[in-house]
Amino acid sequence: MASATCFVVSGMRFSLQRKLLVLLGLVILIALSSSVLLRNFVIRDFKAFGEGRMLDRLYQVQAVLEGRYQQAGGWKREQVANDLVWAWLSGIELRLYNADSQLVLDTRQALASLPPVMQQRIAASTNRRPLPPDSTEFQSYPLFLKGEEIGHLDLQLPRPVHESFFIRSSNLFLIYSLLGLGLTAVILSFLAARRISRPLQELTAAAEGLASGDPAQRVLTESSDEIGRLATTFNRMADRLEAQEQLRKQLVSNAAHELRTPLMIIRGELEGMMDGLLPVTPEALQSLHDEASRLTTILDGVDELTRAQTAALQLHQKEIALLPFLQGIVSRFSHTAEEQQVTISVIGDQHSTAWIDPDRFTQIMVNLIANALKAMPNGGRLEIHLSATAQARYIEVIDTGPGIPADLLPHVFERFAKGKTGGLGLGLAIVKELLTAHGGSIFVARSSDKGTCFRIELPDKNGGSA
Template sequence: MNSIIYRITGLMFLAVAITVFLLIYLANSQMTDLFQEYVTVQQMEMHRSMITHMGPGGHGQAVMMGTSEQNFLTSVHQSLIWVGVALLVAGLMASYALARSITIPLRTVSAAALEIERGNFAQKVPVTSKDEVGSLAVIFNSMAETLDNNSKLRRQFLANIAHELRTPLAVIQGHLEGMIDGIIEPNQKQLTSLHEEAVRLSRLIKDLKDLSLAEVRQLSLEFKAVAVNQMIEQALYMLKPLADEKKITIEQNLTQGLPLITADADRICQIFYNLITNAIRYTATGGQVTVSTELTKLEEQDWVKVTVADNGPGIDAADLPYIFDHFYRGDKSRDRKSGGTGLGLAIVRQLTEIHGGKVQVESTVGKGSSFYAMLPANVHEKAIISSSVLHNDRVLYTYQDKAN
């Protein structure tokens, strides 16, 4: 009896019943009084008419309702009672139908939510109306779709991690087993190869750790005033040997006088390092990479905009929405050595968002790509420190947006 369908039905039926009983009571009581008054008036007029014809010595009769009048009132009362009963039945049926129209969609949503709790995320509920219940169904379907997508991405992410870790481990294991069995002679070349694989594996694990911490906003950060141009020049200095190896020209268009930003210098340098490395990696030998900075205003906010453009093969339009996802490579033919770990751009997005900024990409197939990292010039005003913990001699900050 705790079902909402019975409560809605009972409340509506009670309202209908009270209304019907009041109407019948008032109609019956007023009908009797008004009809009695009507009969009295009619008999008084008849009495005056008789006195006029009989003369002053005539006598009138007492005022009273006859059998016909009584039968008329009784039939009216019975009709009102039957009408009331019909209204009660109709009200009960309408209340039950209305309650079912509300509760059946809710039961459908409840059953689908139970399936989601069991891990079956591919759930959809029909949208049968445009009211609040229909809006709830639309929101539920959107939530279920998001959960389903997140579940698929998580499984894909785990599969990619297993694949990326398995390859260098297999190489290291195979070489070591060969050396132990005496099949491979442990010379300088073999040891160098093993060292490269170990370094690559260590870098992948470090990137995964940084990315996971960045996604939950628990990355260790040290905020201070940072000059963007200085960080870019530092990243370019570190990557100059890589560019020289492919004979790639790097052009700098750095706007002077940019305001300082409040950020973690190491993480900001990592953003620029990953973007420039990505541009060099996908630019053909003898190509050009352009790095530029400017101060722009967007939504009444000053932003330091960093652009890294190349004249490489470009990115297909179908790949652009996923270019910042984990392990995503637009060119499926590239391996780990030629295409990196597939985490660089994902780390760029997370680090940029942690600093209150945003990253975008534009690309034309055959003409090249342009990546934009926009960092607010006053990021310290966008967030407040809600907690801090000393971690490995660094302060671990948890940030919370002021609007929340």
């Protein structure tokens, strides 16, 4: 029992275009979500960086104030005022207390102690960072000198203007990018899904038409990618199926035509015998036997042609030295050639090899040589030339017979194409099918001696040597 390979395809609830849209939509959501996550990470790191810089400035302010206390021997408002102003310019609001927790000076008082011109300049430089309102959200940091607490600082870190601007700008940029890029991605995804699914839909429709019996279904190929190659392969398959269907119809028609004549003869003679119009003699029975044999021959030829068409699945190829192989085939016809006074010669390089099925290729050569001998019943010359290149092997079968008529020459490899010598007209069709199975080809032309030249071309593969 021949084994068959089945591919199980689950039923699709959604079309391919919708599936692609869903897939691309998920990819878009993941990409946009990653941008949101990236923005959050950047903002977090930016805030951590800003807080770190602010703490560094705070430590500098502590060191400066502790040094100022040591120089003055205590807290002097006029000496620490500039330090609090400098701290404010760095983005820190301070309240300085002594060891008894009494307020020495704060940022507002320090700014108010400056000359009006300085106040205006400081206000102009910090106009985008106004002094925050009074708040209890101050953090306390002690001040030490030689291990003793000399006071403490209450400070408030106002939200930096640059940080607020950065966060606001990043939020706007994120919103615009999500809307713009998201919409663009959706549109591109829709176009891509449509472009991918449309040729597949056309392929599906064409395949359904082909399955329903319409061999003229084809798909227009617009690209050279995988889908384009799939469409090209489908068209090539459809071409072959259409050609096979035409050949099948032609074969059936030709076979019916060939079978009709002997059947009519057999029927006519039997009816004549039954009606008493024809005598039942050994000669009449022999005639019926001859027609039955003719029917058998036709059916055998059709069967042989069918087996030749499927030979590609049954070839047993191996590397064969061509010259001795051809000489062995020619030796089978030595007696016939001697009777017909035909000279046969095989010429070529004895080292030429080819990968062939010996049995099938013998059938090819026997058919060609037999046809050549039939064309020369009264003597002649038959030459078999063998040549080779790095790409192919060539075998030419040349006879000096009357040649094939010009009107029949283009049709000699067609089924039931008959020449003057009679026959079924299947031999050369079988030859062509067998050579096609070998990956080769055959051509026919009139030779220089007004005879016929058949040229066989075999590809060089699997290590054949010239």
